[in-house]
Amino acid sequence: MSNAPDATASFGYREVPASEKERLVRKVFSSVARRYDLMNDLMSGGLHRLWKDAMVEWLTPRPGWRVLDVAGGTGDIAFRIAAAARSRGGEADITVCDINQEMLAEGMRRAAQKGEGGIAWLCGDAENMPVPDRCVDAYTIAFGIRNTTHIDRVLREAHRVLKPGGRFLCLEFSRVEAPVLDALYDRFSFSVLPRLGEAVARDGEAYRYLAESIRRFPPQAAFARMIEKAGLGRVKVRNMMGGVAALHSAWRL
Numbered sequence: 031m032s033n034a035p036d037a038t039a040s041f042g043y044r045e046v047p048a049s050e051k052e053r054l055v056r057k058v059f060s061s062v063a064r065r066y067d068l069m070n071d072l073m074s075g076g077l078h079r080l081w082k083d084a085m086v087e088w089l090t091p092r093p094g095w096r097v098l099d100v101a102g103g104t105g106d107i108a109f110r111i112a113a114a115a116r117s118r119g120g121e122a123d124i125t126v127c128d129i130n131q132e133m134l135a136e137g138m139r140r141a142a143q144k145g146e147g148g149i150a151w152l153c154g155d156a157e158n159m160p161v162p163d164r165c166v167d168a169y170t171i172a173f174g175i176r177n178t179t180h181i182d183r184v185l186r187e188a189h190r191v192l193k194p195g196g197r198f199l200c201l202e203f204s205r206v207e208a209p210v211l212d213a214l215y216d217r218f219s220f221s222v223l224p225r226l227g228e229a230v231a232r233d234g235e236a237y238r239y240l241a242e243s244i245r246r247f248p249p250q251a252a253f254a255r256m257i258e259k260a261g262l263g264r265v266k267v268r269n270m271m272g273g274v275a276a277l278h279s280a281w282r283l
Contacts, residue, residue: 039179042242051179052155056130058236059103059177063132066104070173072226072237074203074274081270082172085201085277086110088268093120095167098191100156100184101174102126103133105140108149111170125150125166127159128174157183161191168192172201176247185260192282198262204269204276205249211272219244250276 039048046054070078091097091111099108108126115122126149128134134151141149154160156171156178169188178184188198206212219241227237248256250273254265262280269276 040243040246042239042246048179052129055177058239059130060132061236063104063130063136066133066136067106072223077271078173078275081201081275081277082106082110084268084270085170085172085199086114088277088279089114089168089170089197089199091115091118091122091168093118093122096123096165097125097168097170098159098161098166099124099126100159100169100171100188101128101177102170102172103128103130103137103151105137105146105149107170107172108137109140109144109146112146112148121148124148125152125161127152127154127156127161129153129155157187159187159191163190164193164196166191166193166196168197168199170199170201173203175200176202176243181248182256182260185257185262189261189282192262194282196282198257198278198280198282200257200278201275202247202253202278203244204247204253204273207250207269207273211274215274250278253278 037048038045039051041051041054086107091114093115095115097111102108103126105126108124111122111124126137131153134153138151152160157180169192175181175184192198206215223241224234224238228234250267254267257265257278257280263283265278265280267276267278
């Protein structure tokens with residue numbers, strides 16, 4: 031993608047200057063940080079909790095692993111990874127990296143409530159992370175990559191920070207592949223979700239953007255090709271609920 035000053039990026043269905051997207055997305059998530067679980071409950075009917083469990087089960091984190099959870103400021107994935115590693119007899123070394131300070135603050139608040147003191151919290155951009163090369167055993171990102179400005183750069187960063195043999199795992203809202211379900215989900219996303227967002231979270235516009243951002247995200251096969259182009263291999267895809275969400279797994283070979 032061009033680095034020219036007038037280069038654009040999608041913000042929902044709008045095209046905005048690429049330099050502006052980060053600020054606009056930051057505003058959305060600053061608005062919903064304290065209601066993040068509610069946001070995902072509304073968008074998935076509560077199923078995001080099961081999908082996140084499935085993601086961590088597929089990851090199978092081991093004690094002693096270094097794990098980088100990107101765009102995971104509120105800690106949903108990190109807490110699950112920590113618990114999964116303990117169930118196997120030890121601790122994982124987990125860092126959460128998120129560009130949004132309000133989301134990180136919410137994660138740290140939750141960690142304090144849970145007595146979860148072993149997670150590091152890092153404010154950083156997924157496209158240019160303050161993390162050394164080849165330093166982590168696993169890179170996870172859940173419901174975050176579609177909100178970045180340059181998905182290709184995020185994937186290259188994932189490749190950079192993973193050790194050889196390291197695992198990439200991404201959970202994201204995706205393309206519904208069942209025609210009837212697709213029509214129903216579209217109606218829910220664009221007619222019901224913004225109204226729920228306005229009534230419950232007092233921010234209908236944020237939820238409208240989130241619904242639009244899902245439709246602009248590449249479908250499963252196209253995203254898998256982007257992962258391969260970034261240098262990761264052995265790409266596999268698992269659809270959740272007919273493609274409402276999808277898990278993409280890959281490895282740094």
